[in-house]
Structure formats: C-alpha cells, structure tokens
Amino acid sequence: MNKKTVRDIDVKGKRVFCRVDFNVPMQNGVVTDDTRIRAALPTIQYLMEQGAKVILASHLGRPKGKVVEEMRLNAVAERLSELLGKRVVKTDEAYGDAVKAAIAQMNEGDVLLLENVRFYPGEEKNDPELAKAFAELADVYVNDAFGAAHRAHASTEGIAHHLPAVAGFLMEKEIEVLGKALSNPDRPFTAIIGGAKVKDKIGVIENLLDKVDNLIIGGGLAYTFVKALGHEIGKSLLEEDKIELAKSFMEKAKEKGVNFYMPVDAVVADDFSNDANKKVVNIDEIPSDWEGLDIGPKTRELYRDVILKSKLVIWNGPMGVFEMDAFAEGTKAVAQALADAEGTYTVIGGGDSAAAVEKFELADKMDHISTGGGASLEFMEGKQLPGVVALNDK
Numbered sequence: 396m397n398k399k400t401v402r403d404i405d406v407k408g409k410r411v412f413c414r415v416d417f418n419v420p421m422q423n424g425v426v427t428d429d430t431r432i433r434a435a436l437p438t439i440q441y442l443m444e445q446g447a448k449v450i451l452a453s454h455l456g457r458p459k460g461k462v463v464e465e466m467r468l469n470a471v472a473e474r475l476s477e478l479l480g481k482r483v484v485k486t487d488e489a490y491g492d493a494v495k496a497a498i499a500q501m502n503e504g505d506v507l508l509l510e511n512v513r514f515y516p517g518e519e520k521n522d523p524e525l526a527k528a529f530a531e532l533a534d535v536y537v538n539d540a541f542g543a544a545h546r547a548h549a550s551t552e553g554i555a556h557h558l559p560a561v562a563g564f565l566m567e568k569e570i571e572v573l574g575k576a577l578s579n580p581d582r583p584f585t586a587i588i589g590g591a592k593v594k595d596k597i598g599v600i601e602n603l604l605d606k607v608d609n610l611i612i613g614g615g616l617a618y619t620f621v622k623a624l625g626h627e628i629g630k631s632l633l634e635e636d637k638i639e640l641a642k643s644f645m646e647k648a649k650e651k652g653v654n655f656y657m658p659v660d661a662v663v664a665d666d667f668s669n670d671a672n673k674k675v676v677n678i679d680e681i682p683s684d685w686e687g688l689d690i691g692p693k694t695r696e697l698y699r700d701v702i703l704k705s706k707l708v709i710w711n712g713p714m715g716v717f718e719m720d721a722f723a724e725g726t727k728a729v730a731q732a733l734a735d736a737e738g739t740y741t742v743i744g745g746g747d748s749a750a751a752v753e754k755f756e757l758a759d760k761m762d763h764i765s766t767g768g769g770a771s772l773e774f775m776e777g778k779q780l781p782g783v784v785a786l787n788d789k
C-alpha cells in the first residue's frame with residue numbers, strides 16, 4: 396500500500412482522531428457481534444502503547460443526521476472497555492466544547508469514544524465545516540474504518556484534508572490482501588460470486604473477468620444466467636433486463652479463457668419458506684411453478700473441485716437462501732470446501748458470506764475475512780475508496 400500508516404508517524408503525547416467501523420449488530424442495548432470491535436484492537440492498542448490520546452469515532456446504523464437513542468455508542472464503549480481491560484470514556488456528542496473539555500482531561504494512553512458521527516447531517520454530506528470541527532479535536536488522523544472506506548464522509552474523508560492522515564493496521568491489511576489478489580494473484584485464481592441480484596454484482600464480475608482463471612456463479616443471480624442460456628427457471632429470481640448482460644459476460648469469459656462455472660442442478664421449492672416442499676432437479680428442468688433456492692449436490696461437488704485446485708479464492712455472496720436451513724447446504728458446502736482447501740489462500744468478502752462462515756463455525760479456517768461488505772465489493776470492482784485516497788502518500 397502506498398499510503399502512510401501509524402508506523403510512519405510519531406504519536407507520543409498527541410491527540411489522535413481514529414476513525415473505526417464500530418457499526419456492529421445490537422439487540423436490546425447489547426452488542427451481539429463484536430468482530431468489528433476486535434478487528435480494530437491492534438491499532439487502538441498500538442496507539443495506546445505509543446502514548447497517544449486515542450479519540451475514537453464511528454457511525455452506527457443509518458440515523459440520517461438525527462439523534463436516535465438506540466444508535467448511541469454507549470454499549471460499544473462498554474464492550475470496548477472490556478476488551479481493552481481499561482475504561483473507555485464515552486462522550487454524548489462527537490465535537491464541540493464538551494468534547495474538547497473531555498479530551499483535555501485525557502492522559503497518554505487513554506481512550507475516548509465519541510458519539511455516533513451520523514447523528515449530524517454534515518457527516519454523510521461530507522460538510523467541510525463538520526470535517527474542520529472534527530479536526531480541531533486532534534493533532535493526527537488515523538483511518539482504520541475499512542468497512543466505511545467507500546464512503547466520502549466528514550469523518551472518513553473530509554477530516555483527512557486538515558490533519559496528517561494515515562492508515563491503521565486493519566485498513567492496511569484489508570487493502571494489502573484484496574490489493575494483492577487483484578494485482579498479483581497466485582494462480583489458479585478463482586472468484587465465487589453469489590447473492591441475490593446481478594445488478595449489485597455487475598461491476599465486480601466485469602472487473603474480475605479480466606483477472607481470474609475461474610469464475611463461479613451461484614445464488615439467486617445465477618438464474619438470470621441460466622435463463623440467458625435459454626432454460627426455463629420457473630419462479631426463480633430473474634432480472635429480465637440483465638439477460639443480455641449475462642450473455643455478454645459468458646461470451647467475454649470465453650474470449651478471455653476464463654472458465655465460467657454455473658449451477659448444473661438446483662434445489663427447488665414450491666414456496667419461499669423453510670418448510671416448503673423441495674426437490675433436486677437438473678438446471679434445465681426447473682418446473683414452471685417452483686423456484687431455485689440453492690445449488691444442488693452435483694453443483695456443490697463441481698464447485699468444491701474447482702476450489703480445491705485453486706491457489707487463491709475470493710468469495711462474495713451466498714449460494715442459496717442460507718438463512719433458511721433447508722436451503723443452506725450449498726453455501727455450507729462452499730464454505731466447507733474453502734475450509735478444507737490446503738495451500739489455498741481464502742478471502743471472504745464481508746456481508747452475507749462472512750455471516751455464513753460465522754454461522755457454519757468455519758471462520759477460523761479462512762485466511763482473511765473482510766470487515767467490509769460494500770467496501771470490499773467496491774474495491775473488487777476496481778474502484779478507488781475515498782477513505783483511502785484521502786490518506787497521505789508514503
């Protein structure tokens with residue numbers, strides 16, 4: 396990565412505004428998954444050890460510029476205090492005089508968490524005044540919020556124009572792993588793209604077709620490709636306006652010598668529910684009033700073989716409706732193949748694929764699980780992430 400990191404600057408005694416992504420799931424005021432908090436610990440602990448005054452900032456949810464009580468960061472501060480074994484001070488605002496006063500009380504190695512930055516309308520508008528108000532709190536800016544790096548907001552982008560601005564360790568690792576995959580991959584390099592909609596994955600398929608040896612398609616979006624081959628897909632998900640695009644992707648794959656893998660069979664159901672009637676059919680035999688909700692057993696075998704023969708695999712998007720146990724087998728089989736693949740570097744794009752490997756308790760078998768769904772998708776589309784671009788070059 397050609398951006399400066401926390402290693403490149405001296406932070407002793409300095410006030411460090413560190414943007415993290417603590418956008419974590421919560422229920423009844425308790426953090427239910429602290430993965431993103433734990434992922435930021437190396438940077439926070441490093442800053443503490445170096446004698447910085449660590450001022451953390453994050454968004455939570457989408458409060459749309461207003462205070463939403465359930466989206467306060469108090470529970471996050473509590474969980475962070477437990478993980479650090481040190482009390483984290485939490486302010487009720489994210490800038491202004493009260494916050495400045497709290498910061499003035501900090502000693503070297505102390506940690507303070509600001510209130511949800513999205514309580515202010517200027518955050519998502521990247522309002523220069525708000526960026527300045529954040530910058531006034533600190534001497535240095537560190538961005539460790541990979542999950543929000545695709546957002547050009549006041550605390551992820553604007554502030555970087557007012558202070559020395561560097562990446563944290565999580566940001567560095569995410570960019571290096573994904574960056575290496577796209578620029579200098581070990582081969583065979585396989586991408587597995589699933590999920591609901593072709594529309595959401597156009598950019599990533601387009602970009603990856605120039606880079607991969609194998610492209611595996613699954614999930615709801617696969618049915619538009621099946622339709623493009625001329626097969627009936629019953630009530631399966633279809634994006635009529637993307638059929639031509641699906642055809643062009645298959646043609647492009649052929650031209651480029653990319654092996655394009657599609658489901659050869661499917662688990663179809665007579666209703667979109669966990670206890671629907673279901674059966675396995677060949678992909679060209681989907682009955683007219685049934686819908687494909689998972690890849691079938693032959694497809695699972697086929698995909699497993701490709702995965703086991705790869706040196707690098709990137710996975711984004713489930714193979715079926717994995718939230719329902721009846722249609723989780725395909726996604727589980729792919730996760731299991733990744734877990735079993737020895738000598739294969741496995742990268743899980745965030746979002747539902749990360750949720751799936753957690754659900755199947757295979758997370759510790761993966762080499763890298765991205766903390767950003769949208770961010771890793773945009774990165775894989777070949778887009779520049781504003782939160783990274785704004786940091787100081789090496």
Ligand SMILES: Nc1ncnc2c1ncn2[C@@H]1O[C@H](COP(=O)(O)OP(=O)(O)O)[C@@H](O)[C@H]1O
Pocket residue numbers: 589590591592595613614615616632687688689711712713714715716717718745746747748768
């Ligand atoms: N065959 C299918 N039919 C309908 N929905 C599906 C199918 N396969 C997967 N899905 C749904 O797609 C959703 C995930 O899609 P998406 O948001 O695009 O993935 P990601 O978050 O990994 O980018 C899941 O909720 C899953 O249930």
Ligand SMILES: O=C(OP(=O)(O)O)[C@H](O)COP(=O)(O)O
Pocket residue numbers: 416418456457542543546745746766767768769770
């Ligand atoms: O959870 C996030 O996105 P993700 O679910 O795509 O990983 C990030 O915190 C970004 O949140 P946002 O999509 O509300 O900007």
